[in-house]
Each structure stands twice: as structure tokens, then as C-alpha cells.
Amino acid sequence: MKRTDVLVVGAGLGGLSASMFLAIEGADVLTVERHPGTSLHPRASGQTPRTMELYRFAGIDDEVLGVSERASRGLRVTVASSLRGQVFHRVVEDLGEIDLSTATTAPWGMAGQDVVEPILLERARKAGADVRFSTELVSFEQDADGVTAVLSDGETVRASYLVAADGGRSRIREALGIAATGVGAIGHSVGVVFDADLGDHLQADVTDLYYLQNAEFTGALVNTDIPGRYVFAVDLHPERGETLADFPEERLTGLIRAGTDLPGLEPRIRWTGAWEMAARIAERFSAGRVFLVGDAAKVTPPTGGMGGNTAVGDGHDIAWKLAAVLRGDAGPALLDSYEAERKPIAEMVVATSLHNARERMLPGLDLSGTPEPVDPLALTLGFRYRSGAALADDEDRLENPLEPSGRPGFRAPHLPTAAGSTGDFLGRGWVVFAAGGWRDAVEAVRAETGIALEHRERGTDFDDPGDVFGLGADGASLVRPDGIVAWRGSSEDRAGTLWDVLARVLGR
Ligand SMILES: Cc1cc2nc3c(=O)[nH]c(=O)nc-3n(C[C@H](O)[C@H](O)[C@H](O)COP(=O)(O)OP(=O)(O)OC[C@H]3O[C@@H](n4cnc5c(N)ncnc54)[C@H](O)[C@@H]3O)c2cc1C
Incomplete structure (x- = not known):
């Protein structure tokens, strides 16, 4: 029987992120994927600056930026009757217009899943992950000590933990009896990846996304990282008995011609598939030793591009926490913070994506009972975790990330340093940002616990004239491996306080 620390099921963005970060953290990982390779479809395109921060922790941010011709060059989102028809609404003109320098040094990325997944895969394998x-x-079945799983190649695997990154129709979630509830299906579409010469009808150097609404169909058209390759989607109506078979190549060609206003266009169709646009959240994100990640935990409409980004966020979150428990740095209670932190994010993502869907594609969508949307920038960089591992001391759930507060639960402020940014100190372990006098305490706690704990001193390692970290005269801010402030305060007994706080947030 094969033994491993963590078995990851699914090698999409969620599973590959979990595998990569687990392997980087030193865990033994086996990842299984039923498809023969990574995604051929660009699917979830676009990286938020938060995703780019996480990719920077893995050292792949530059590669992800470089792999896309369109990377960071902007995004244009238009609602129109067709490519050259009536423009109803410009939703986004250019993401690059917002100056994020007080929030992060990480840029937006625009790369598609088809070109990002191979980068994650290579980095995961380089760090030692076995991806099959x-x-x-x-x-699979679980008991008090682990999970025993049977694979299609006949091998039996015994793992300490199972990460279910098996997508929106997660069989693992079903087997655990965890319901996924919410608005449910809001539409179905036929997706088409095609090659054609669209000339300059779409802006080649940005992601140029069109939501199309006309008498013939509702759909979308977007360019990809590969010049001359496009993704087109058109609505499918299963309630009228329609299936993918009702969209043969001739019909799709006609629809693409109508959507592009290019009656003579000869698209070469490379891929077609049916896709359900839905909003569902799992009632629990874990059961015993099994953790749901990405679409297995929540499915969100693609409007807003948050499905892939939150899958990466989930993968990173569960990875550093499982690795900390496996190393003995943390107790199993740390794992309770996974659902406590990631489910509220999923709920905000789903609500906001649903409102986007109504604005951009489905004006008649009934959203009574759905929470209000939240500001996308706050959701991306100004979100707050509240759990046993992030000791938030007031009720705010979001803040304006351009004016960071340094409060526990939020991302640590990113301030300029001589070499770059305080963000460069993050992602390799725990960091104490301190106002002076904490060095001995940090060294004592590191020596006693063996936990990777760094000390960064105001005035030496970074300047903070406006006291954005909120350290006052002699305080400290304890920042987690994911760049989130776990605790902030001051104390006479510095080593004792630091030790108590770490023990509390790590569930030791
Ligand atoms: C056709 C399509 C188009 C999409 N378009 C968009 C879009 O435009 N924008 C957007 O934001 N999102 C889009 N999405 C959703 C987006 O891809 C996901 O939100 C994102 O990839 C989440 O990643 P994930 O890893 O959780 O799931 P997935 O990428 O779905 O990965 C799950 C993986 O698990 C594997 N798997 C399942 N069961 C097993 C098993 N028993 N054993 C082994 N492997 C298994 C599957 O083969 C799959 O590769 C699209 C999805 C699809 C399918």
C-alpha cells in the first residue's frame, strides 16, 4: 500500500495549487487526475493581485505574467449586441487604471487556465509532488487516523489527509453527504474554442471580453493567450430539450459569424463542450480528514472571474495549514480555521458574481434572498479572516485595501522597503513586524518551538512613518505564512505573549 501525507484528487487550479504549496512546504503529496493532462480550455482566465501574491510565494509569478501576451496589459469588458453592433454598456475599461501601490506590488494577470496549469504542475513536481x-x-473511506483510497490503476493509498479538488460535481463531497445549496443553475452554455482571423475587431493586447445579447442568442466572446484563438459561448436550453448535439459545427459557425458580424468568417473549431453556470456552496468545507477545495466547495458564475482565483486561494490556505499540522508546528485545531476563513469568502464571491451575471448577461435573474454584492477590490485585497487563527478584534469584514489598517485578520500592509516591499518578507513562514525590542523574544520563541519565525524591525528592515502597521511605540504584529495578520499588540512579557499567541492561533 502506498503511504503519503496528503492525497489530492483533481489537478485543476485548486488541486494543483494545493499540491504545489504542500510540496513546497515539505509535505509528501500524491495528486491524481482522471484526465490525461492539464486543461486544454482557457476556462478561468485572469489572476487577481492576491493570486499573484500567492504565486510569488511559490516563485512562479513572473512566469505566469510572462506566459500571457495579454498579461497586465489590461481588461476591457463590454456588453453589446455583437462585436460591431450596439454597445449597451462598458463594464470595465482598464484594470490598470487603479493605482494599487498602497495595497500591493503584485499586478493583475490575464493568463488562461490552459497556460497556467502547466506552470503549477512543473513547480509542484519540482518541489517533489507526485502528480499522476x-x-x-x-x-475512499476515513477513520480516526487517516484516509484509505482506491485508485483506478488498482493502487491503494493510505493518506493522513484527503484534499477534494474534484470540481463542481465533486463525488467526494457527495460521498461525504455534504449538501451544496444556493441559487443553483442560472444558465447553461455551449463553449467553443476556435481559431480564426478576427483582424483588429478584438483588441489583441488586452483581454477583450464581450457579453453578447441579441435577438438570436445570449453569449460571450473573448480572446485567449494564443494569438488567433478565441473562446465563444452561447446559451443552451436544456429545459427545451436542447443538448450539445443540437449544436453541430455548421450551427456554431453561423452563431460565431452572427456574434462577430463577419459573415464570411471560417472559424476552425477546436473544442466544444456544455457548461452549467451555477451558484452553489457546500454546507461544510470539511468532514474529518477530508477538505473541499475550489469548485468542490463552491461553484460561482464566471462573471467576475473569481472561480479560478478562489480555487487557488483555497488550495494555498489548506496547504500551509495541513503542512503546519503534519510538521507538528500546529495542532489539528488549526484546520478548523479553513472553513471559518474560506467559506465567508466563498459566500461573498458567489453573491457578487450572481449580481454581475444579472448586470451582464441575465437581466431577468431573480436574486431575492441573495446577499448584496461587495466591492470587488475589497474582496480581492481587503478581505478579512476571522477564526481561531486570525484574532480579529472588531466586526469589520472588509476594508479599502488602498488604505490598509494592519488590523488582525486583514492582509499585512505592503510598505516600500529599500529592496522592494514588506510583502517580500512574506510567504516563507511567520513574521513578527515589530517596533523595537522584540528581537530576543522572537529568537527565544523560535528556538523553543522550532517554528520558522522571522523578526523584522521598524526603522531597520522597513519604515512606517504613518504607523500603518499600528505598532505604536513598542508593539508587534504577528503575520502568518499567507501574509494575514494573526495578532497585534504590545506587552511587557514579550516572549511569553508571543508564545501564548502562537500557541493559540496554531491550536497547539
Ligand atoms: C468548460 C468550462 C469553462 C469554464 N469557464 C470559466 C470561465 O470562463 N471563468 C471562470 O471563472 N471559471 C470558468 N470555469 C470554472 C473554472 O474552471 C473553475 O472555477 C476553476 O477551474 C476551479 O478549479 P477546480 O480545481 O476547483 O476545479 P476543476 O478545474 O474543475 O478541476 C477538477 C478536476 O478534478 C478532476 N476529477 C474529478 N473527479 C475526479 C476523480 N474521481 N479522480 C481524479 N480526478 C477527478 C477533473 O477531471 C478536473 O480536472 C469553467 C469551467 C469549465 C468546466
Whole structure:
């Protein structure tokens, strides 16, 4: 029987992120994916600056930026009757217009899933992850000490933990009896990846996304990282008995011609598939030793581009926490913070994406009972975790990330340093940003616990004239491996306080 620390099922953005960060953190990981390789479809395109921060922790941010011709050059989102028809609404003109320098040094990225997944895969393998394609999880059972899983190649695996990154129709979630509830399906579409010469009808150097609404169909058209390749989607109506078979190549060609206003266009269709646009959140994000990640935990409409980004966020979150428990740095209670922190994010993402869907594609969508949307920038960089591992001391759930407060639960402020940014100190362990006098305490706690704990001193390692970190005269801010402030305060007994706080947030 094969033994491993963590078995990850699914090698999409969620599973590959979990595998990569687990392996980087030193855990033994086996990842299985039933498809023969990574995604051929660009699917979830676009990286938020938060995703780019996480990719920077893994050292792949430059590669992800470089792989896309359109990276960071902007985004244009238009609602129109067709490519050259009536423009109803410009939703986004250019993301680059917002100056994020007080929030982060990480840029937006625009790369598609098809070009990002191979980068994650290579980095995961380089760090030691065993990733097997054409291999399916057939069954699993868990007990108090671990999970036993049977794979389609006949191998039995015994793992301490199972990460279910098996997508929106997660069989693992179903087997655990965890319901996924919410608005449900709001539409179905046929997706088409095609090659054609659209000339300059779409702006080649930015992601140029059109939501199309006309008498013939509702759909979308967007360019990809590969010049001359496009993704087109058109609505499908299963309630009228329609299936993918009702969209043969001739019909799709006609629809693409109508959507582009290019009657003579000869698109070469490379891929077609049916896709359900839905909003559902799992009632629990874990059961015992099994953790749901990405679409397995929540499915969100693509309007807003948050499905892939939150899958990466989930993957990173569960990875550093599982690795900390496996190393003995943390107790199992740390794992309770996974759902406490990631489910509220999923709820805000789903609500905001649903409102976007109504604005951009489905004007008749009934959203009574759905929470109000939240500001996308706050959701991206100004979100707050509140759990046993992030000791938030007031009720705010979001803040304006351009004016960071340094309060526990929020991302630590990113201030300029001589070499770059305080953000450069993050992602390799725990960091104490301190106003002076904490060095001995940090060294004592590191020596006693063996936990990777760095000390960064105001005035030496970074300047903070406006006291954005909120350290006062002699305080400290304890920042987690994911760049979130776990605790902030001051004390006479510095080593004792630091030790108590770490023990509390790590569930030791
Ligand atoms: C056709 C399509 C188009 C999409 N378009 C967009 C878009 O435009 N914008 C957007 O934001 N999002 C889009 N999405 C959703 C987006 O891809 C996901 O939100 C994102 O990839 C989440 O990643 P994930 O890893 O959670 O799930 P997935 O990427 O779905 O990965 C799950 C993986 O698990 C594998 N798997 C399942 N069961 C097993 C098993 N038993 N054993 C082994 N492997 C298994 C699957 O083969 C799959 O590769 C699209 C999805 C699809 C399918």
C-alpha cells in the first residue's frame, strides 16, 4: 500500500495549487487526475493581485505574467449586441487604471487556465509532488487516523489527509453527504474554442471580453493567450430539450459569424463542450480528514472571474495549514480555521458574481434572498479572516485595501522597503513586524518551538512613518505564512505573549 501525507484528487487550479504549496512546504503529496493532462480550455482566465501574491510565494509569478501576451496589459469588458453592433454598456475599461501601490506590488494577470496549469504542475513536481494523470479516485473511506483510497490503476493509498479538488460535481463531497445549496443553475452554455482571423475587431493586447445579447442568442466572446484563438459561448436550453448535439459545427459557425458580424468568417473549431453556470456552496468545507477545495466547495458564475482565483486561494490556505499540522508546528485545531476563513469568502464571491451575471448577461435573474454584492477590490485585497487563527478584534469584514489598517485578520500592509516591499518578507513562514525590542523574544520563541519565525524591525528592515502597521511605540504584529495578520499588540512579557499567541492561533 502506498503511504503519503496528503492525497489530492483533481489537478485543476485548486488541486494543483494545493499540491504545489504542500510540496513546497515539505509535505509528501500524491495528486491524481482522471484526465490525461492539464486543461486544454482557457476556462478561468485572469489572476487577481492576491493570486499573484500567492504565486510569488511559490516563485512562479513572473512566469505566469510572462506566459500571457495579454498579461497586465489590461481588461476591457463590454456588453453589446455583437462585436460591431450596439454597445449597451462598458463594464470595465482598464484594470490598470487603479493605482494599487498602497495595497500591493503584485499586478493583475490575464493568463488562461490552459497556460497556467502547466506552470503549477512543473513547480509542484519540482518541489517533489507526485502528480499522476489518467488516474481516478474510485473510492475512499476515513477513520480516526487517516484516509484509505482506491485508485483506478488498482493502487491503494493510505493518506493522513484527503484534499477534494474534484470540481463542481465533486463525488467526494457527495460521498461525504455534504449538501451544496444556493441559487443553483442560472444558465447553461455551449463553449467553443476556435481559431480564426478576427483582424483588429478584438483588441489583441488586452483581454477583450464581450457579453453578447441579441435577438438570436445570449453569449460571450473573448480572446485567449494564443494569438488567433478565441473562446465563444452561447446559451443552451436544456429545459427545451436542447443538448450539445443540437449544436453541430455548421450551427456554431453561423452563431460565431452572427456574434462577430463577419459573415464570411471560417472559424476552425477546436473544442466544444456544455457548461452549467451555477451558484452553489457546500454546507461544510470539511468532514474529518477530508477538505473541499475550489469548485468542490463552491461553484460561482464566471462573471467576475473569481472561480479560478478562489480555487487557488483555497488550495494555498489548506496547504500551509495541513503542512503546519503534519510538521507538528500546529495542532489539528488549526484546520478548523479553513472553513471559518474560506467559506465567508466563498459566500461573498458567489453573491457578487450572481449580481454581475444579472448586470451582464441575465437581466431577468431573480436574486431575492441573495446577499448584496461587495466591492470587488475589497474582496480581492481587503478581505478579512476571522477564526481561531486570525484574532480579529472588531466586526469589520472588509476594508479599502488602498488604505490598509494592519488590523488582525486583514492582509499585512505592503510598505516600500529599500529592496522592494514588506510583502517580500512574506510567504516563507511567520513574521513578527515589530517596533523595537522584540528581537530576543522572537529568537527565544523560535528556538523553543522550532517554528520558522522571522523578526523584522521598524526603522531597520522597513519604515512606517504613518504607523500603518499600528505598532505604536513598542508593539508587534504577528503575520502568518499567507501574509494575514494573526495578532497585534504590545506587552511587557514579550516572549511569553508571543508564545501564548502562537500557541493559540496554531491550536497547539
Ligand atoms: C468548460 C468550462 C469553462 C469554464 N469557464 C470559466 C470561465 O470562463 N471563468 C471562470 O471563472 N471559471 C470558468 N470555469 C470554472 C473554472 O474552471 C473553475 O472555477 C476553476 O477551474 C476551479 O478549479 P477546480 O480545481 O476547483 O476545479 P476543476 O478545474 O474543475 O478541476 C477538477 C478536476 O478534478 C478532476 N476529477 C474529478 N473527479 C475526479 C476523480 N474521481 N479522480 C481524479 N480526478 C477527478 C477533473 O477531471 C478536473 O480536472 C469553467 C469551467 C469549465 C468546466
